[in-house]
Amino acid sequence: MSQNNSLFNYILKIADNQLILGHRLSEQSSKGPFLEEDIACSNIALDLIGAANSLYIYAASIQGENKTEDDLVFLRSERDYKNVLLVEQPNTDFAFLMLRQFLFDTYDFYFQQALLNSKDETLAAIAAKTLKESTYHLRHSGNWMIRLGDGTTESAMRLKNAMNQLWCFIDELFEQDETEIALVAQGIAVDSNAIKAQFDNHVASIMQNAGMDIPTNIFMQKGGKQGVHTEHLGFLLAEMQYVHRSFPGVKW
Amino acid sequence: MNSLKLDENQLIENFEAKLAKNEMIEPKDWMPEQYRKHLIRQISQHAHSEIIGMQPEGNWITRAPSMRRKMVLLAKVQDEAGHGLYLYSAAESMGISREEMLYQLHTGAAKYSSIFNYPTLTWADMGAIGWLVDGAAIMNQVMLQRTSYGPYSRAMVRICKEESFHQRQGYEIMTVLAAGTPAQKEMAQDALNRWWWPSLMMFGPRDEESPNSAQAIKWKIKRETNDQLRQRFVNQTVPQVEKIGLIVPDKDIKWNDAKNGYDFGEINWDEFWTVVKGNGPCNKTRIAAKIKSHEEGAWVREAANAHAAKINKNKAA
Ligand SMILES: [Fe+2]
Ligand SMILES: [Fe+2]
Ligand SMILES: [Fe+2]
Numbered sequence: 001m002s003q004n005n006s007l008f009n010y011i012l013k014i015a016d017n018q019l020i021l022g023h024r025l026s027e028q029s030s031k032g033p034f035l036e037e038d039i040a041c042s043n044i045a046l047d048l049i050g051a052a053n054s055l056y057i058y059a060a061s062i063q064g065e066n067k068t069e070d071d072l073v074f075l076r077s078e079r080d081y082k083n084v085l086l087v088e089q090p091n092t093d094f095a096f097l098m099l100r101q102f103l104f105d106t107y108d109f110y111f112q113q114a115l116l117n118s119k120d121e122t123l124a125a126i127a128a129k130t131l132k133e134s135t136y137h138l139r140h141s142g143n144w145m146i147r148l149g150d151g152t153t154e155s156a157m158r159l160k161n162a163m164n165q166l167w168c169f170i171d172e173l174f175e176q177d178e179t180e181i182a183l184v185a186q187g188i189a190v191d192s193n194a195i196k197a198q199f200d201n202h203v204a205s206i207m208q209n210a211g212m213d214i215p216t217n218i219f220m221q222k223g224g225k226q227g228v229h230t231e232h233l234g235f236l237l238a239e240m241q242y243v244h245r246s247f248p249g250v251k252w
Numbered sequence: 253m254n255s256l257k258l259d260e261n262q263l264i265e266n267f268e269a270k271l272a273k274n275e276m277i278e279p280k281d282w283m284p285e286q287y288r289k290h291l292i293r294q295i296s297q298h299a300h301s302e303i304i305g306m307q308p309e310g311n312w313i314t315r316a317p318s319m320r321r322k323m324v325l326l327a328k329v330q331d332e333a334g335h336g337l338y339l340y341s342a343a344e345s346m347g348i349s350r351e352e353m354l355y356q357l358h359t360g361a362a363k364y365s366s367i368f369n370y371p372t373l374t375w376a377d378m379g380a381i382g383w384l385v386d387g388a389a390i391m392n393q394v395m396l397q398r399t400s401y402g403p404y405s406r407a408m409v410r411i412c413k414e415e416s417f418h419q420r421q422g423y424e425i426m427t428v429l430a431a432g433t434p435a436q437k438e439m440a441q442d443a444l445n446r447w448w449w450p451s452l453m454m455f456g457p458r459d460e461e462s463p464n465s466a467q468a469i470k471w472k473i474k475r476e477t478n479d480q481l482r483q484r485f486v487n488q489t490v491p492q493v494e495k496i497g498l499i500v501p502d503k504d505i506k507w508n509d510a511k512n513g514y515d516f517g518e519i520n521w522d523e524f525w526t527v528v529k530g531n532g533p534c535n536k537t538r539i540a541a542k543i544k545s546h547e548e549g550a551w552v553r554e555a556a557n558a559h560a561a562k563i564n565k566n567k568a569a
Contacts, residue, residue: 023314026313026314026326027313027314029306029310029313029326029329029330030303030306030307030310030329030535030541030545031541031545031548032545032549032550033545033548033549033550033553034552035303035336035340036334036337037549037552038333039330039333039334042326042329042330044327044335045326046327046330047322049319049322049323049326050323051558053319056319067279069319070318070319073319074317074318089284093546093548094552096551104507113326145569146559147555147556147559148552148555149559149563150558150559151554151556151557151559152551152554152555152558153553154551154554154555155551155554155555155558156507158551219301220484239314239315240314240315242315243315243316243317243375244317244318247317247435247436250429250433250436251428251432252317252318252320252321252425
């Protein structure tokens with residue numbers, strides 16, 4: 001794989017995570033438990049989709065051939081998307097979607113912090129902007145973990161159920177393939193092994209405050225980074241892409 | 253005549269003197285009960301309209317055809333939620349709680365703008381809504397910046413800044429579609445056909461059918477009548493339609509030199525009242541969706557309150 005190719009694929013992996021999670025959260029717009037929370041979630045969805053957009057623009061510029069961010073978002077299919085399985089899981093209740101946010105936010109916060117040191121200046125610059133947003137996202141979802149865990153018997157039970165459903169997607173966040181390891185060696189990509197301890201510590205301390213146990217002995221699911229997704233992603237893309245694909249090549 | 257009665261006459265006199273001098277009425281000021289009632293009804297309906305209005309547009313966030321359009325639409329829907337928040341606060345300053353207002357919305361006791369009881373069927377509807385619906389709302393809201401109740405007026409000043417951006421993005425969507433392929437242009441014309449008349453209905457019944465309106469103008473809550481605002485909207489919008497090569501779906505549209513404005517056809521008032529009375533295409537689904545998310549959120553609100561109560565107790569201990 002050429003240098004440009006591996007950088008291109010690496011950017012897409014980061015962007016796809018942000019876009020798909022932002023999409024899931026945007027599905028909740030106007031459906032929040034109360035108005036202020038609705039606004040907060042729309043704001044976070046917008047941050048995620050905006051961060052993805054900056055990355056797609058960068059990826060399209062590397063690809064050349066007059067490609068745009070929209071080509072990358074609307075014209076790639078299920079097997080081309082490289083997001084982790086965690087972010088594509090469909091919304092069920094508020095505990096589930098907020099835990100999904102929290103787990104990703106924790107990963108993303110340390111990831112963006114490490115990406116600041118990337119030798120790729122564009123990636124580092126995008127990370128600097130994204131990190132400010134991730135800091136807020138992490139505080140927001142972390143506070144909810146404590147509120148839900150400590151709140152009522154029902155909220156604690158719902159959070160526990162969500163934990164049992166989502167924990168199997170954690171290891172994939174830190175999985176690296178050969179091209180990524182090569183980019184780490186060049187100082188471009190983040191060494192996700194190096195942020196695993198920070199992730200574990202933060203999750204453990206928040207969950208301790210929330211009175212939640214971290215599940216053990218859960219079989220870890222993987223595949224998103226290779227484009228082998230859960231069945232949910234196809235429906236998400238079908239919805240997201242159909243208007244764009246129905247009118248090939250037009251301006252919007 | 254007792255002294256209490258005299259006091260009240262004095263209070264009314266002061267209130268009317270303030271209005272005459274175009275001074276704002278503030279929450280701590282005395283105001284006639286009817287003025288308070290009128291405003292609570294108007295402001296809460298306005299807030300509900302912002303909130304229910306999130307649904308028809310929220311319907312297209314996940315399907316927006318480009319990243320830029322998706323982000324703008326998401327930001328717009330978020331703005332509308334913010335408008336709802338300012339307006340609920342303005343209404344709360346008159347002594348009604350948010351819970352009470354939501355209860356009125358969910359039970360049908362409070363109305364919201366009927367325009368949101370029409371379905372959004374294609375992407376072009378996002379253009380038509382921003383352009384026409386936000387455009388019509390702006391006519392009303394620009395006037396309300398000078399409304400006599402201080403918190404309402406200030407909420408309007410903040411809201412108007414964002415609304416003009418909403419209108420521009422909507423018109424831009426339509427401009428691009430109208431200049432696009434025949435299929436895109438057809439989509440734009442179809443959206444215009446469906447949203448034109450309901451947008452004219454947004455200004456409410458004709459002046460002679462609108463008895464509350466005269467009182468609202470006397471109190472300087474409103475400063476122009478429904479028909480005046482509607483005429484201004486038509487005058488502003490017809491040239492915009494023509495500029496992008498679309499057709500106003502009204503064969504009676506004609507420039508009238510004498511009144512320096514357009515003549516236009518008769519609104520279908522049967523349809524207007526049908527939707528107001530709850531039988532529009534989406535009245536039931538909009539409220540059902542609102543109640544559903546409110547009910548599904550109940551355990552979340554309870555958890556947040558329970559946690560906050562524990563924290564407060566620990567602090568006190
Ligand atoms: Fe933000
Ligand atoms: Fe608004
Ligand atoms: Fe608006």
